[in-house]
Amino acid sequence: MSQPVLEAREVSKHFPVRIGAGRTAVVRAVEDATLALQPGRIVALVGESGSGKTTLARLLARFYPPTSGEIRLRGKAVRGKERDYHRDVQLIFQDPFGSLNPLHRVRYNLERALRLHHGVRARAELNRRVLELLDRVSLSPADQFVDKFPHELSGGQRQRVVIARALAVEPKVLLGDEPISMLDVSIRLEMLNLLDRLRTEDGLALLYITHDIASARYLCDDIVVMYAGRMVEGGPKDDVIASPLHPYTKLLIDSSPDPDRIGGDRDALFDSTAEDLGEPPSLIDPPSGCRFHPRCPFAMDVCKTAVPPRTELPNGQWTHCWLQQEETR
Amino acid sequence: MITEPAPGLVTAATGPNSTVLSVRGLTVDYLTDGAPVRACDDVSFTLRRGEILGVAGESGSGKSTLITALTRLQRPPAVTTEGSIEFHSRDGSVDLVSLSASELRALRWTSLAIVLQSAMDALNPVMRIGAQFVDVLRSHDKGLGRKDAWARASELLGMVGISADRVRSYPHELSGGMRQRASIALALACGPELVVMDEPTTAVDVVMQRQILAQVLRLRRELGFSVVFVTHDLSLLLELADRIAIMYAGRIVEIDTAHSLYANPRHPYTRGLRDSFPPLRSPLRRLSGIPGSPPDLRNPPAGCAFHPRCPDRFEGCDQERPLLVDGVACRLHQSGENRA
Amino acid sequence: MRASLLTSWKVRFGLAVLGLFVLLAIFGPMLGSDPRANDISAIAEPPSRDHLLGTTQFGQDVLAQTIAGARGSMLVGILAAAIGTVIAIAVGVPAGYFGGAVDNGLNFLTNLFLVMPVLPLILIVAGYVQGTGLWVIALIIGLFGWSGGARTLRAQAMSLSNRDFVLAMRMLGEPHRRLIFAEVLPHLSGWISAMFLHGMIGGVMAEAGLAFLGISDSGSISWGTMIQSAQQQSAVLRGLWWWFVPPGLCIALIGTAATLVNFGVDELSNPKLRLARRSVVTRARLVPRRGEV
Numbered sequence: 001m002s003q004p005v006l007e008a009r010e011v012s013k014h015f016p017v018r019i020g021a022g023r024t025a026v027v028r029a030v031e032d033a034t035l036a037l038q039p040g041r042i043v044a045l046v047g048e049s050g051s052g053k054t055t056l057a058r059l060l061a062r063f064y065p066p067t068s069g070e071i072r073l074r075g076k077a078v079r080g081k082e083r084d085y086h087r088d089v090q091l092i093f094q095d096p097f098g099s100l101n102p103l104h105r106v107r108y109n110l111e112r113a114l115r116l117h118h119g120v121r122a123r124a125e126l127n128r129r130v131l132e133l134l135d136r137v138s139l140s141p142a143d144q145f146v147d148k149f150p151h152e153l154s155g156g157q158r159q160r161v162v163i164a165r166a167l168a169v170e171p172k173v174l175l176g177d178e179p180i181s182m183l184d185v186s187i188r189l190e191m192l193n194l195l196d197r198l199r200t201e202d203g204l205a206l207l208y209i210t211h212d213i214a215s216a217r218y219l220c221d222d223i224v225v226m227y228a229g230r231m232v233e234g235g236p237k238d239d240v241i242a243s244p245l246h247p248y249t250k251l252l253i254d255s256s257p258d259p260d261r262i263g264g265d266r267d268a269l270f271d272s273t274a275e276d277l278g279e280p281p282s283l284i285d286p287p288s289g290c291r292f293h294p295r296c297p298f299a300m301d302v303c304k305t306a307v308p309p310r311t312e313l314p315n316g317q318w319t320h321c322w323l324q325q326e327e328t329r
Numbered sequence: 330m331i332t333e334p335a336p337g338l339v340t341a342a343t344g345p346n347s348t349v350l351s352v353r354g355l356t357v358d359y360l361t362d363g364a365p366v367r368a369c370d371d372v373s374f375t376l377r378r379g380e381i382l383g384v385a386g387e388s389g390s391g392k393s394t395l396i397t398a399l400t401r402l403q404r405p406p407a408v409t410t411e412g413s414i415e416f417h418s419r420d421g422s423v424d425l426v427s428l429s430a431s432e433l434r435a436l437r438w439t440s441l442a443i444v445l446q447s448a449m450d451a452l453n454p455v456m457r458i459g460a461q462f463v464d465v466l467r468s469h470d471k472g473l474g475r476k477d478a479w480a481r482a483s484e485l486l487g488m489v490g491i492s493a494d495r496v497r498s499y500p501h502e503l504s505g506g507m508r509q510r511a512s513i514a515l516a517l518a519c520g521p522e523l524v525v526m527d528e529p530t531t532a533v534d535v536v537m538q539r540q541i542l543a544q545v546l547r548l549r550r551e552l553g554f555s556v557v558f559v560t561h562d563l564s565l566l567l568e569l570a571d572r573i574a575i576m577y578a579g580r581i582v583e584i585d586t587a588h589s590l591y592a593n594p595r596h597p598y599t600r601g602l603r604d605s606f607p608p609l610r611s612p613l614r615r616l617s618g619i620p621g622s623p624p625d626l627r628n629p630p631a632g633c634a635f636h637p638r639c640p641d642r643f644e645g646c647d648q649e650r651p652l653l654v655d656g657v658a659c660r661l662h663q664s665g666e667n668r669a
Numbered sequence: 670m671r672a673s674l675l676t677s678w679k680v681r682f683g684l685a686v687l688g689l690f691v692l693l694a695i696f697g698p699m700l701g702s703d704p705r706a707n708d709i710s711a712i713a714e715p716p717s718r719d720h721l722l723g724t725t726q727f728g729q730d731v732l733a734q735t736i737a738g739a740r741g742s743m744l745v746g747i748l749a750a751a752i753g754t755v756i757a758i759a760v761g762v763p764a765g766y767f768g769g770a771v772d773n774g775l776n777f778l779t780n781l782f783l784v785m786p787v788l789p790l791i792l793i794v795a796g797y798v799q800g801t802g803l804w805v806i807a808l809i810i811g812l813f814g815w816s817g818g819a820r821t822l823r824a825q826a827m828s829l830s831n832r833d834f835v836l837a838m839r840m841l842g843e844p845h846r847r848l849i850f851a852e853v854l855p856h857l858s859g860w861i862s863a864m865f866l867h868g869m870i871g872g873v874m875a876e877a878g879l880a881f882l883g884i885s886d887s888g889s890i891s892w893g894t895m896i897q898s899a900q901q902q903s904a905v906l907r908g909l910w911w912w913f914v915p916p917g918l919c920i921a922l923i924g925t926a927a928t929l930v931n932f933g934v935d936e937l938s939n940p941k942l943r944l945a946r947r948s949v950v951t952r953a954r955l956v957p958r959r960g961e962v
Contacts, residue, residue: 049534098832112843185606185618188605269568
């Protein structure tokens with residue numbers, strides 16, 4: 001495997017929060033996250049809301065520094081100017097309605113990126129490259145979109161503009177923070193196909209963050225599953241979905257709608273997942289040991305006290321679960 | 330407006346396979362300063378007792394408008410301009426469209442209940458959960474004692490998997506998933522015959538969504554209510570619903586059982602929508618969703634509203650609007666005499 | 670945006686009144702008679718054909734004084750509002766945008782001015798500064814009246830600077846200066862114009878109040894000085910209503926007009942205030958329902 005272009009090594013992020021008068025607490029949003037993005041490959045980061053996946057994306061986009069651990073770009077720990085870093089790493093926000101300034105035309109957004117990163121000044125050159133970018137994200141005819149305001153575009157078209165703006169920088173890494181979850185169902189796949197095309201054409205390294213494991217499977221090469229701020233499992237997508245190692249991954253997959261299952265007994269189908277396992281823990285005071293142990297049907301004593309180490313399988317699948325430790329021993 | 334059912338039909342009206350709701354030609358307009366915008370156009374369907382009917386559609390398909398019209402929760406500028414909503418309750422049949430506000434109040438909770446996406450935020454933050462149940466229970470059953478009402482509240486919360494000691498909690502002490510379950514229990518407090526759910530699990534996570542839906546299914550088995558379940562997530566409906574209505578641009582374009590809708594979708598939009606959900610386990614193939622965007626209802630396309638995005642359109646689709654015949658509104662599936 | 674602002678009758682009425690007073694302030698003195706001329710044949714006369722709004726104790730024409738006073742009062746109002754708004758922007762926006770130490774410092778300054786007893790301070794400063802011309806009065810009112818606005822702008826800038834589109838442009842490498850001026854500030858235009866109008870009402874009122882307390886340039890004419898001299902000559906007790914009613918009415922009218930424009934700006938920046946048009950609601954009620962006809 002080639003050298004990763006962007007890496008997170010045991011990155012943690014703790015946010016201080018105020019709880020009531022004068023008292024503060026710490027939200028342990030991400031704990032010991034390790035992730036590597038390779039050129040031309042797509043990694044999906046799957047988790048529920050509050051699992052820390054957006055925090056991790058924003059750490060990777062350097063919106064704030066990690067509390068501990070390091071982020072490495074092309075093998076070197078990152079420091080220094082944000083602008084140099086963002087020449088290589090761009091993030092796509094979840095909400096296409098919020099990430100474009102309603103007062104600026106499509107053209108403005110793309111031109112700013114071209115001016116700032118490539119020093120393009122000449123009118124004709126700017127115009128040519130703006131149209132080229134819109135063509136690349138399949139907004140055609142490009143000259144019809146270039147002078148529109150965001151409110152004149154549909155959600156899907158806006159998200160394409162957002163992607164075009166990120167591409168204008170010519171980054172090596174694209175971080176997609178739930179880029180399709182706020183779009184209409186019927187246009188989501190087109191957006192995923194666009195991301196897939198960019199990966200193939202430009203050799204971009206892509207991080208696709210989602211709560212929808214089916215769309216993760218459609219787009220990505222590898223899946224990483226997060227739960228309550230910790231990574232619990234990862235590996236090649238089909239291995240993870242077909243034979244999940246971690247009980248949480250299994251729960252997540254079983255809970256996801258899968259129309260292929262219909263035709264059988266509906267009540268039995270739902271009852272199989274009806275067991276009330278409670279809810280994800282508060283990240284202010286997360287459970288000790290494995291953070292999933294209060295909901296885990298297989299929890300053992302050791303799960304309550306010690307964080308499970310990483311177990312790796314020959315197929316590239318890995319997990320943090322004591323059950324797997326027992327088996328491989 | 331209460332019509333007296335024929336004597337022989339009394340048992341049939343409450344039997345297991347009888348109709349509980351029949352909607353005919355329901356049309357809802359949004360009045361604007363310009364021409365009215367038709368958000369729901371000639372919608373007709375029936376719902377059988379104990380059935381779960383799913384309504385799926387994208388934003389702007391009219392599914393939320395349909396829900397507010399069904400439950401008479403709509404506010405100006407939305408107006409029901411045509412159609413009827415016959416509700417066949419235990420106590421006889423009424424047309425919800427023409428009920429007065431007080432008649433409607435008598436019907437809500439006891440016969441017709443509503444769970445909205447934001448239901449968990451609709452709980453009163455300064456009242457204990459149990460007290461809110463007691464209020465509802467006692468206002469619909471004047472003879473119910475305070476003590477009995479509290480006991481019933483714990484029982485109801487227990488049904489959705491919330492332990493009895495939570496009955497004295499305030500809403501903010503419960504998590505989002507619990508609050509949503511509590512509001513479902515609250516909707517079921519007076520034993521309604523019909524529960525309308527508008528994206529009730531969109532705000533909670535997949536795992537919690539599954540648990541909530543499993544409980545709804547179990548309760549339906551025990552209590553026998555019918556459900557209209559609205560969501561944009563067709564893959565969820567395919568697992569959950571008995572029958573599914575697909576809406577596009579304010580109209581029902583196809584209505585069928587979940588199984589045949591999945592295995593054999595007839596309307597090109599249904600097929601496109603089904604293929605917008607990548608499979609979780611079966612082999613992957615390249616999917617493309619549906620090109621283009623949903624139409625602007627202020628200026629809908631002539632003919633079939635889907636024709637600009639339709640891969641199978643042919644001559645005349647841009648002029649003639651197909652009617653819902655035999656569960657599908659598409660000219661591909663209509664013989665010559667049906668083409669109006 | 671501009672077109673929708675003008676569709677509201679409140680805004681149109683308010684702007685018309687404000688425009689009228691501005692025109693009066695600019696061109697009024699050219700058309701009227703000399704406000705300082707003493708007509709000794711008409712002392713404290715009620716309105717008549719010669720003097721449409723009557724005359725003062727000194728035989729000066731009240732109409733001419735009111736027109737001349739428009740210039741003084743509008744000057745103080747607009748100047749004070751401009752000074753206050755500029756300071757509020759310069760303090761509030763960077764505080765909210767940068768946060769951290771910048772915020773701490775600027776916020777401390779804001780709070781200091783917020784809790785300062787403004788009126789006694791103005792009295793002291795005005796007494797200290799020699800020759801209290803209208804410019805000085807405006808400067809003092811502006812300097813002491815910006816802190817509330819700065820607080821509002823700080824809160825707004827803080828939430829705006831965390832919005833996705835600002836983060837996205839920051840990620841593109843936009844410098845802070847441009848992020849503030851091109852991304853954040855345009856979204857505050859509604860707040861800023863509301864603040865300016867508010868400041869203008871405040872300025873006109875404060876000028877009148879200060880003049881009433883005797884802090885004014887007795888040589889210049891404003892509505893405040895008019896009311897003050899009316900009060901000094903016991904105009905109320907003597908029933909010389911035409912002396913103090915016109916300037917008082919003008920102050921009230923400007924306040925009302927600015928408030929009406931403010932309503933319109935608020936509705937524009939906060940669509941929740943824009944209720945369904947009454948005509949639409951009425952039509953919705955009139956649609957015949959099946960079964961009711």
